[in-house]
Amino acid sequence: MNLFDVYPLFPIEIVKALGSALWDKDGNEYLDLYGGHAVISIGHTHPRYVQRVTDQLNKIGFYSNSIENPLQVQLASLLGKVSGKEDYQLFLCNSGAEANENALKLASFYNGRKKVIAFTGAFHGRTSLAVAATHNPKIVAPVNETENVIFLPFNDEEALEKAFADYGEEISSVIIEGIQGVGGIQVASISFLQKIRTLTKQYNAVYIADAVQCGYGRSGRFYSHDYADVNADIYSMAKGMGNGFPIGGISIAPHIKPWAGMLGTTFGGNYLACAAALAVLEILEEEKLMENAKQIGDYLKLEIAGFNNINEVRGRGLMIGIDLPEEMKDLRKNLLFKHRIFTGEAKPYMIRLLPALSLSKEHADHFLEAMYEEIK
Numbered sequence: 529m530n531l532f533d534v535y536p537l538f539p540i541e542i543v544k545a546l547g548s549a550l551w552d553k554d555g556n557e558y559l560d561l562y563g564g565h566a567v568i569s570i571g572h573t574h575p576r577y578v579q580r581v582t583d584q585l586n587k588i589g590f591y592s593n594s595i596e597n598p599l600q601v602q603l604a605s606l607l608g609k610v611s612g613k614e615d616y617q618l619f620l621c622n623s624g625a626e627a628n629e630n631a632l633k634l635a636s637f638y639n640g641r642k643k644v645i646a647f648t649g650a651f652h653g654r655t656s657l658a659v660a661a662t663h664n665p666k667i668v669a670p671v672n673e674t675e676n677v678i679f680l681p682f683n684d685e686e687a688l689e690k691a692f693a694d695y696g697e698e699i700s701s702v703i704i705e706g707i708q709g710v711g712g713i714q715v716a717s718i719s720f721l722q723k724i725r726t727l728t729k730q731y732n733a734v735y736i737a738d739a740v741q742c743g744y745g746r747s748g749r750f751y752s753h754d755y756a757d758v759n760a761d762i763y764s765m766a767k768g769m770g771n772g773f774p775i776g777g778i779s780i781a782p783h784i785k786p787w788a789g790m791l792g793t794t795f796g797g798n799y800l801a802c803a804a805a806l807a808v809l810e811i812l813e814e815e816k817l818m819e820n821a822k823q824i825g826d827y828l829k830l831e832i833a834g835f836n837n838i839n840e841v842r843g844r845g846l847m848i849g850i851d852l853p854e855e856m857k858d859l860r861k862n863l864l865f866k867h868r869i870f871t872g873e874a875k876p877y878m879i880r881l882l883p884a885l886s887l888s889k890e891h892a893d894h895f896l897e898a899m900y901e902e903i904k
């Protein structure tokens with residue numbers, strides 16, 4: 529059997545990783561500024577994380593959501609504390625798409641409505657409703673098409689006000705990334721997020737903050753939406769939550785009440801996933817990684833802005849996008865094959881930096897030197 533060929537691949541086989549370093553099968557070392565697509569939060573193979581998951585695996589890896597699982601309770605408690613939302617409720621699942629699917633469904637259960645507002649440039653995942661709320665017709669199959677999702681221009685307060693004035697009573701939820709990732713590191717303005725909060729509250733619609741990529745401390749705040757200083761009704765998360773162990777979740781405001789059987793999953797919240805997620809939160813706190821993300825991210829952005837031949841640098845914390853002129857279209861490849869630095873990309877001619885939140889200043893300087901050499 530062959531693999532279903534959907535991923536364009538680099539001809540590199542990584543066999544070992546530590547912190548922000550990767551090694552291929554020939555022993556070459558790479559600097560990881562991609563974090564496996566914003567997934568590596570506390571750094572690769574953090575010894576405490578490895579120990580915690582290993583210890584758990586030696587006890588029990590999986591049973592079922594039909595019995596009590598104290599690790600889920602511990603995780604909810606610690607997540608509430610670290611995210612500053614102690615009165616919220618946690619539902620655990622396995623991925624970002626699943627988190628958004630559950631968030632959109634829960635919103636609809638809550639207010640009995642069908643319409644979802646999403647924004648141009650949005651990416652919310654590939655399951656049926658999440659992909660319908662994703663602004664990319666190429667990945668929406670005919671079976672996923674729905675008239676229930678309305679796309680409005682990103683950061684356009686007037687368009688949002690008009691939509692609520694026209695059909696506010698039909699709107700179930702508004703879903704928005706605090707910083708669009710796939711959409712090219714576009715930051716939602718503080719006043720736009722505040723407007724979403726005001727209008728959703730006024731019309732009893734649900735504000736869903738998709739923090740799958742921009743969450744878990746990457747922006748320098750726990751959820752990047754926190755920069756607007758308003759609470760969303762539901763936060764979706766995944767990626768950095770398990771540092772590579774598949775886990776996702778939604779954090780749900782107290783006024784949204786559960787009933788038995790309302791949501792469910794087989795694997796969500798299993799022992800191993802909870803052990804991984806607990807280790808991530810503990811390390812995030814102990815090593816002050818949110819503060820580090822802010823500090824190193826600010827430094828990188830400032831230095832990159834000084835390169836006068838790039839178009840723009842955007843983002844918050846360690847979620848950074850660099851818009852390049854067309855003649856620099858090979859920069860990502862050159863960084864990888866000449867300098868052994870992994871970076872991400874978004875649209876054409878854009879580099880995305882999504883490293884571990886423990887990235888050091890030395891790592892940042894190593895990248896800046898390589899950038900300088902390539903674009904001088």
Ligand SMILES: Cc1ncc(COP(=O)(O)O)c(C=O)c1O
Nearest residue numbers: 623624625651652653709740741
């Ligand atoms: C903002 C956002 N939401 C949702 C998803 C989907 O997450 P997953 O690939 O874990 O399903 C992604 C993935 O890149 C994302 O960036």
